[in-house]
Amino acid sequence: MFDLGMLGGTGAEFINGLEAVLGSGELVKVGSCCLSDYWYGRQPLPDLAGLFIGWEGSTGIVTKAAIKLWPKLPYRRNYVVVGRTMDVGVPVMLKLSKVGLGICDLVIQNYGWLQSTLAANEKNIPIDPLEKKLPDFTGIITTQAYTQKQHEAQCEAIETIFKEGGLIEPQGINTELLDMMPIQLFGCWNFSRGGGGQWIGSYCSTRDIAKFYALAREKALKYGRTPQFYSRILFGGHYCVARTNINFNKDDPKEIESARQVLKEIHEEVQSIDG
Structure with a gap:
């Protein structure tokens, strides 16, 4: 969050999508990345990111994540x-x-x-x-x-x-x-x-x-x-x-x-x- 918290909230809310490995060894993707090559957001799909965010790896090991970028204005x-x-x-x-x-x-x-x-x-x-x-x-x-x-x-x-x-x-x-x-x-x-x-x-x-x-x-x-x-x-x-x-x-x-x-x-x- 740091100095963009007013715009975007916590760090969890800056995540556009993620890739994780389950305990079974399966690779899963959450967000637009599960249907396309673009990691632009988590909507309008069912938002399953909460199954992995904040769990400290207990539900799966996150191997990739897309983070929102905001412009630093002049x-x-x-x-x-x-x-x-x-x-x-x-x-x-x-x-x-x-x-x-x-x-x-x-x-x-x-x-x-x-x-x-x-x-x-x-x-x-x-x-x-x-x-x-x-x-x-x-x-x-x-x-x-x-x-x-x-x-x-x-x-x-x-x-x-x-x-x-x-x-x-x-x-x-x-x-x-x-x-x-x-x-x-x-x-x-x-x-x-x-x-x-x-x-x-x-x-x-x-x-x-x-x-x-x-x-x-x-x-x-x-x-x-x-x-x-x-x-x-x-x-x-x-x-x-x-x-x-x-x-x-x-x-x-x-x-x-x-x-x-x-x-x-x-x-x-x-x-x-x-x-």
């Missing part, structure tokens, strides 16, 4: 916007997910995950930014266009929407770094000696993003841990992926157990919102 811009809380920022992002405007990616982060995006040391990040009167919502908006005139109009509309929603665009952030994937790994999982981290997440309705974060934040703070929260809005806003990461020292059994307990309790709480 004009592109990444916005980074911040707000006081998730309750302020999430509704703005959901509004943007429904207006078109060439938006191909919408990402939501809390202050903790922003640390990873900026590759900052997690030890310098307050456990609870709200206590320090720091913004706990960051949104990343990516838009693209074919012509400059189209791009300018889209950007003007996007800026109007996020400003009316109470979000601001901080100065001095190099948004070009956002196109250099993956950028968050070192900061999120500090791979220096002893560094470690683990997340728990789910796919859920976009209406539950702020609630998901509130539950995760409460559990993490209960154990004195910094919650790193990330959500990506998918497929035009129809649903999202939401994750909470907890860092820990792999050489410290107490930290490992603490992180395990936090993630366990987050998992149990998320079930209450159908995540």
Whole structure:
């Protein structure tokens, strides 16, 4: 999904067709490729791709797959916007997910995950930014266009929407770094000696993003841990992926157990919102 999730959804939804070998040794094809030489899609045939996608090889070994390609248009811009809380920022992002405007990616982060995006040391990040009167919502908006005139109009509309929603665009952030994937790994999982981290997440309705974060934040703070929260809005806003990461020292059994307990309790709480 990465930076095309708003257009195409998850990686599974980018698959046009596939070839797999069954346990019996039979070779099967799913999608248009089973009737022609072209792997252009999975419709209007019965869609059997779900028999193999997400099963990690237990129903068959996938030997070929066709992946959708999307053009990278000439004009592109990444916005980074911040707000006081998730309750302020999430509704703005959901509004943007429904207006078109060439938006191909919408990402939501809390202050903790922003640390990873900026590759900052997690030890310098307050456990609870709200206590320090720091913004706990960051949104990343990516838009693209074919012509400059189209791009300018889209950007003007996007800026109007996020400003009316109470979000601001901080100065001095190099948004070009956002196109250099993956950028968050070192900061999120500090791979220096002893560094470690683990997340728990789910796919859920976009209406539950702020609630998901509130539950995760409460559990993490209960154990004195910094919650790193990330959500990506998918497929035009129809649903999202939401994750909470907890860092820990792999050489410290107490930290490992603490992180395990936090993630366990987050998992149990998320079930209450159908995540």
